[in-house]
Amino acid sequence: MSERSEAGGVRTAPAIELIGATKRFRTPSGALHTAVRDLDLTVAQGEFVAVVGPTGCGKSTTLTLVSGLEEPTEGDVRVYGEPVRGIGAEVGFVFQQDAVFPWRTVLSNVMAGPRFRGVPAAEARERARDWLGRVGLAAFEDRYPHQLSGGMRKRVALAQTFVNDPTILLMDEPFSALDVQTRALMSDQLLELWAGTSSSRNAASVVFVTHDLDEAIALADRVVVMTAGPATVKEIFTVDLPRPRTVEAVRLEPRFVELYREIWASLGEEVRITRERGAGRAA
Ligand SMILES: Nc1ncnc2c1ncn2[C@@H]1O[C@H](COP(=O)(O)OP(=O)(O)OP(=O)(O)O)[C@@H](O)[C@H]1O
Numbered sequence: 001m002s003e004r005s006e007a008g009g010v011r012t013a014p015a016i017e018l019i020g021a022t023k024r025f026r027t028p029s030g031a032l033h034t035a036v037r038d039l040d041l042t043v044a045q046g047e048f049v050a051v052v053g054p055t056g057c058g059k060s061t062t063l064t065l066v067s068g069l070e071e072p073t074e075g076d077v078r079v080y081g082e083p084v085r086g087i088g089a090e091v092g093f094v095f096q097q098d099a100v101f102p103w104r105t106v107l108s109n110v111m112a113g114p115r116f117r118g119v120p121a122a123e124a125r126e127r128a129r130d131w132l133g134r135v136g137l138a139a140f141e142d143r144y145p146h147q148l149s150g151g152m153r154k155r156v157a158l159a160q161t162f163v164n165d166p167t168i169l170l171m172d173e174p175f176s177a178l179d180v181q182t183r184a185l186m187s188d189q190l191l192e193l194w195a196g197t198s199s200s201r202n203a204a205s206v207v208f209v210t211h212d213l214d215e216a217i218a219l220a221d222r223v224v225v226m227t228a229g230p231a232t233v234k235e236i237f238t239v240d241l242p243r244p245r246t247v248e249a250v251r252l253e254p255r256f257v258e259l260y261r262e263i264w265a266s267l268g269e270e271v272r273i274t275r276e277r278g279a280g281r282a283a
Helices: 059-067 106-116 121-134 150-162 180-196 213-219 254-277
Strands: 016-026 032-043 048-052 074-079 091-094 168-172 205-209 222-226 233-238
Touching (some): 059 091, 059 168, 059 205, 091 150, 106 150, 121 150, 213 222, 222 254
Parallel strands (some): 091 168
8 A cells, every 4th residue: 555745754656657547538529539549657756757759649638637627538647645635735736837826926927826726825925936937037026927928927837836746747838939049048947946856755747748848858867758649659769868957958868869869759659640530530
């Protein structure tokens, strides 16, 4: 049996397990659409896994199964060895869209999560300020989201997520709306924040969905290639590049280029299948 951190024990189960997970949705016409099919994936505690796959194949649906927002139609989804039931307190999300409250200041946005979880205001404020410092926004705590750049808003979103001390981070194309340079800086910042959790008992495990194979290799310990929809795991590649990494430097390593070529051979085939099926066709 897995032990929970509240008991102070060491958890032995993997952070995430999807075992034969299948998800079918009923479409507006009443037909059943399979988004995820018989998917097996295990994410170890403290591991950073990137998920790549053709557009519409079922990557986001896979994340929603882990988050507890959706239940699998068949199969099991477990977090620390326990079946997922509803949204777990240990799970943090970062999506493509900003999840900031526009009417609240930066500080108030970052405090919102801990306050919602019952942390007293003074402590929540202290924790929020600590995280705003770590993401380089200490001087901006009184600003409103519309007064920030896209990259700064993303940093607020990261602070908002990490302040809740999640041990599972689900990230769905979190940086895709950013320009290339800001994106690289954000990726480095994410790697730093994630590495900062590794010395603690609650090392964070990350599942990072992206369309960008460069980003996937630069960030992850393993890259999971999904099939054309319905999504299932096609192949998993171990990224044997040393850490700490910075995304701009790691891209120049010969091993990076080799990995890119190997993974693209697998991913490109699925992208072609999806294209041949034609945009918008339901599988
Ligand atoms: N709630 C839902 N009801 C019906 N169909 C859904 C629902 N959610 C997702 N789908 C369908 O499931 C399939 C997979 O969608 P999903 O968003 O998981 O793909 P994705 O790989 O994340 O896509 P993208 O790469 O474009 O972001 C799509 O065909 C989508 O239309």
